[in-house]
Structure formats: C-alpha cells, structure tokens
Amino acid sequence: xxxxxxxxxxxxxxxTCPWCGPRDESEFTYGGxxxxxxxxxxxxxxxAAWADYLFMRSNPKGWHQEQWNHAxxxxxxxxxxRHTVSYEIRRTWPMDEESx
Amino acid sequence: MQNYSIxxxxxxxxxxxxGWKPAWREATPKSRxxxxxxxxxxxxxxxxxxxxxxxxxxDVAVLEKGWIGGGNTARNTTIVRSNYLWDASAALYEKSLxxxxxxxxxxxxxxxxxxxxxxxxxxxxxxxxxIRRRVNANQLNGVDGEVLDTAGVKRLVPFINTSxxxxxxxxxxxxxxxxxxxxxxxxxxxYARAADSLGVDIIENCEVTGIRREDxxxxxxETTRGVIEADRVGVVVSGHAGVLAEMAGFRLPIESHPLQAxxxxxxxxxxDTVVMSNAIHVYVSQSDKGELVxxxxxxxxxxxGQRGSFQTMEHFLSALIELYPIFSRLRMLRxxxxxxxxxxxxxxxxxxxxxxxxxxxxxxxxGGFKATPGSGWVFAHTLATGMPHEINxxxxxxxxxxxxxxxxxxxxxxxx
Numbered sequence: 001x002x003x004x005x006x007x008x009x010x011x012x013x014x015x016t017c018p019w020c021g022p023r024d025e026s027e028f029t030y031g032g033x034x035x036x037x038x039x040x041x042x043x044x045x046x047x048a049a050w051a052d053y054l055f056m057r058s059n060p061k062g063w064h065q066e067q068w069n070h071a072x073x074x075x076x077x078x079x080x081x082r083h084t085v086s087y088e089i090r091r092t093w094p095m096d097e098e099s100x
Numbered sequence: 101m102q103n104y105s106i107x108x109x110x111x112x113x114x115x116x117x118x119g120w121k122p123a124w125r126e127a128t129p130k131s132r133x134x135x136x137x138x139x140x141x142x143x144x145x146x147x148x149x150x151x152x153x154x155x156x157x158x159d160v161a162v163l164e165k166g167w168i169g170g171g172n173t174a175r176n177t178t179i180v181r182s183n184y185l186w187d188a189s190a191a192l193y194e195k196s197l198x199x200x201x202x203x204x205x206x207x208x209x210x211x212x213x214x215x216x217x218x219x220x221x222x223x224x225x226x227x228x229x230x231i232r233r234r235v236n237a238n239q240l241n242g243v244d245g246e247v248l249d250t251a252g253v254k255r256l257v258p259f260i261n262t263s264x265x266x267x268x269x270x271x272x273x274x275x276x277x278x279x280x281x282x283x284x285x286x287x288x289x290x291y292a293r294a295a296d297s298l299g300v301d302i303i304e305n306c307e308v309t310g311i312r313r314e315d316x317x318x319x320x321x322e323t324t325r326g327v328i329e330a331d332r333v334g335v336v337v338s339g340h341a342g343v344l345a346e347m348a349g350f351r352l353p354i355e356s357h358p359l360q361a362x363x364x365x366x367x368x369x370x371x372d373t374v375v376m377s378n379a380i381h382v383y384v385s386q387s388d389k390g391e392l393v394x395x396x397x398x399x400x401x402x403x404x405g406q407r408g409s410f411q412t413m414e415h416f417l418s419a420l421i422e423l424y425p426i427f428s429r430l431r432m433l434r435x436x437x438x439x440x441x442x443x444x445x446x447x448x449x450x451x452x453x454x455x456x457x458x459x460x461x462x463x464x465x466x467g468g469f470k471a472t473p474g475s476g477w478v479f480a481h482t483l484a485t486g487m488p489h490e491i492n493x494x495x496x497x498x499x500x501x502x503x504x505x506x507x508x509x510x511x512x513x514x515x516x
Contacts, residue, residue: 056353
C-alpha cells in the first residue's frame with residue numbers, strides 16, 4: 001500500500017503541466033479524484049448508486065489519480081498520478097488521453 | 101486510581117515525589133472483548149470512558165497504533181466552541197461544551213479548560229449577515245453568542261488592525277463567551293487514566309491491519325499484536341477513516357487532507373481570547389506558556405504526509421500580519437501538519453455501517469478537538485445500545501443517500 005519512499009518537501013510541489021512543463025504548485029488548483037464518470041442515465045439509479053457517484057471517494061493512502069487545473073497558466077485541466085504520502089508526482093497527462 | 105488532589109500532592113512531596121504511579125496500566129490484549137475501540141485519540145478514549153462510566157460496559161479495549169496523545173489530539177489548535185448554525189450541530193457541539201465545563205472535575209485531571217471566548221470575524225456585508233443569522237440560530241438553540249461591531253472587537257483585542265483600508269477590513273464578529281481553549285495532551289491523558297481506572301484496557305503500539313467479518317457481522321480485528329475478537333467494534337480514527345473502511349469492504353464520502361498549524365516563540369500575555377477569521381483563514385490564540393498558536397485552512401489536495409504545503413503557510417501568515425501588524429517580527433518555533441478527514445458537508449459521520457456490529461465515528465474534519473467529550477458521549481451510547489443517540493442520529497452515513505446533509509461549511513470556520 002505505502003511503497004513509495006518518503007521524501008520530505010520543504011518547498012512547494014513542482015507539477016508538470018502537459019502543455020507548459022514544470023511549474024510551481026501555486027499556479028495550479030486541485031480538482032479532486034480523477035476518472036469519476038457521471039452516470040449516463042441518472043434517473044435509472046437508486047439513491048445509493050447516485051450517492052456513490054456524488055460523494056464516495058477512494059481516498060487511498062498511496063498512488064492517487066487526480067485532476068489539476070493550470071489556473072494561473074494555460075488554464076487547462078489535466079490528470080496526474082501523485083503519491084498521497086510522499087507527494088511524489090510520477091506522471092501527468094491530458095484529460096482525454098488514456099492513463100497508461 | 102490514585103486521586104490527584106492538594107493533599108495527595110503534599111503527601112507525595114514528603115516522599116520526594118517518588119511514589120506516583122503511571123496514570124494508566126500497560127495492558128496486554130486479551131483474546132476477546134465485548135467492545136473494541138480502534139483509535140486511542142481523545143474521541144476514542146472519551147468513548148471508552150463513557151462506555152464504562154455511563155453504560156457500565158467495562159470489557160473494553162482501546163487499540164492505538166502509536167502512543168496516547170501522539171496523533172491529532174496533539175496536533176490541533178485546541179479551540180473549543182459550539183456556535184454552529186444548524187440544530188443538529190448545535191445540539192452535538194453544545195452537549196460537548198457542557199461536558200467540557202465539568203470535565204476536569206469529572207475525570208479528576210486538569211484539562212486547563214479556559215473559557216476565554218471566541219471571536220469569528222466578519223470582513224464584508226455578507227459575512228456580517230451570515231454572522232447575524234448564525235448568532236440568532238445559536239440563541240434559539242440555547243448557545244450563547246452575540247454580534248459585535250468593529251469597536252466591540254477592538255475592545256476585546258486592542259491591537260487588531262481595524263483600519264478601513266486593509267484588504268479585508270474587520271466589520272465585526274460573532275462572540276461566544278463560553279468558548280475557549282483546553283490543554284490537548286491533558287485531554288488524552290486524563291481520559292486514558294479515567295477509562296483505565298474503570299477497567300478499560302488501553303493498548304498502545306497496536307495497529308489494526310484487518311477487520312474480520314462473517315455473514316455481514318463483525319467478528320474480530322487483526323492487529324500487529326494478534327487477532328482480537330469482539331462483539332462490537334467502534335472505529336474512531338482520524339486521517340485513516342478511508343483505510344479502515346476499505347478493510348471492512350465499503351467506501352466513505354471522506355477525503356483526507358493535511359491541516360497545518362504553528363506555534364510562535366513565547367510572549368508576555370497579549371491575547372486573552374481566541375480570534376478566528378473565516379474569510380482569510382487564520383485563527384490565533386495564546387497558550388498558557390505564552391506561545392501564539394496559529395492555524396489555517398486545509399491544503400487543497402488529498403494527502404497523508406503529515407506536513408503542510410508552503411503556499412498555505414504563506415497565505416495564512418500574510419493574513420496574520422495584516423490583521424495583527426504587531427506580530428510581524430514574531431519568530432515561529434514549531435510547525436506541524438495533521439491529517440483531517442473531511443466529509444462533503446463538513447460534518448462528522450457517527451453511524452452504524454453496512455457491517456453489523458461495526459460502527460464508525462469519523463470525518464470530524466478540522467473541528468474534532470472541541471467535540472471530544474460530546475463525540476465520546478454519543479458514540480458510547482451508540483456502541484452500548486447499537487442505536488444512535490438522538491444527538492448523533494442526523495450524522496449517519498445514510499444521510500449521503502437521503503440527501504439530508506448537515507451543511508456546516510459556514511460554521512466550520514476553516515475551509516474544507
């Protein structure tokens with residue numbers, strides 16, 4: 001579960017925007033867990049399934065695929081894979097590309 | 101339990117203070133308990149204490165993966181208040197505040213609860229409307245509070261910058277006089293000692309690694325010190341609620357974020373109340389040692405690394421300096437991050453779960469410390485009876501299905 005080596009940051013994260021390259025964390029806003037798809041037919045869901053889409057999150061202690069927005073740069077959204085203990089970011093990619 | 105009193109202090113002074121016993125036993129886990137509480141923070145220990153005291157259930161173990169007072173109980177800014185907006189929250193936090201008021205006597209341990217009042221500042225007209233609404237709601241719920249204007253804030257905190265031309269001028273505040281601060285370590289130690297004296301086993305260095313279930317019923321917990329069976333299991337953790345839920349096979353509407361705080365070098369007494377600002381995310385009080393205890397909002401991203409991000413620190417320190425120019429040359433001594441589990445509506449989850457006999461008391465976000473006694477009180481009731489207390493009924497996991505959320509983003513005072 002917690003396999004990545006701990007690396008202590010004393011300064012902010014360096015995030016590589018797929019379009020602009022490596023930039024300081026303060027240029028970005030965080031957009032939560034990635035790959036949560038809005039159900040195609042919400043009317044067909046029961047309350048539990050709808051709640052699962054709206055509220056439930058995987059919140060892993062380890063690698064986490066998430067969305068970021070380069071708010072003070074190109075203003076585009078992208079996905080990143082970040083370790084939630086070491087905060088290491090191992091890759092970033094555009095929203096419409098496959099993760100692997 | 102040896103009583104702590106002036107007479108005992110004098111008696112032990114004769115013996116050179118060599119006769120004091122440890123405040124709680126070093127318990128070894130038995131193979132089976134009636135109730136297991138996962139998490140030996142303030143909330144878990146309070147739960148164990150009230151289980152034993154109020155409900156007479158003493159066959160209880162508290163499992164703590166580290167040591168007592170080593171987690172978030174020791175990583176917060178110790179503010180206690182109950183000025184929440186909605187009826188459900190007001191009942192919960194006010195119950196807690198009432199317990200705080202008699203806590204030192206009840207557990208025979210000085211938790212240094214100091215009712216020095218809390219100010220929540222307003223910086224624009226909408227803030228002031230919200231404050232007025234919240235104070236009105238508080239008064240209807242029997243929670244003390246009043247609305248102060250700029251001059252009223254200045255009277256309480258003479259050195260606050262009330263210049264009208266700062267970026268976020270101080271237009272007024274809500275003021276809850278019964279709110280205050282407490283000594284966080286003492287809360288954990290005091291509850292541990294009190295629970296231990298009623299027969300509760302407090303087991304440190306015992307991390308839960310799995311939750312055994314059979315036919316949808318909880319059977320035992322797997323730990324680093326062996327498998328321990330139990331009729332009921334109460335999970336009272338912070339920072340790892342999602343990890344524990346995964347062990348039990350369900351998901352929670354919770355995300356974990358770092359929340360940071362820092363402490364300055366000690367000063368002569370200067371600030372005799374607590375000042376919080378919702379809009380610019382800084383809150384400050386002065387400890388009995390004279391240090392300023394300063395906190396802010398959570399980091400935006402999920403994280404379990406117990407440290408905060410640099411720009412969040414910069415943000416709340418710049419807010420601090422604008423509100424209190426007098427602190428501009430202050431040096432900071434310590435800085436730390438705790439992991440808080442935040443729910444979408446900034447309210448806790450104190451609930452039964454899809455697993456029979458397994459109960460969760462998690463998701464306290466940035467405001468768990470103040471709720472320690474009340475949380476323990478209602479969760480003890482839930483564990484003893486298998487049913488929620490009327491106070492925690494609105495805080496069920498079910499509310500995310502029904503949509504009956506308890507939206508306390510306004511009164512949580514810290515950005516979630």
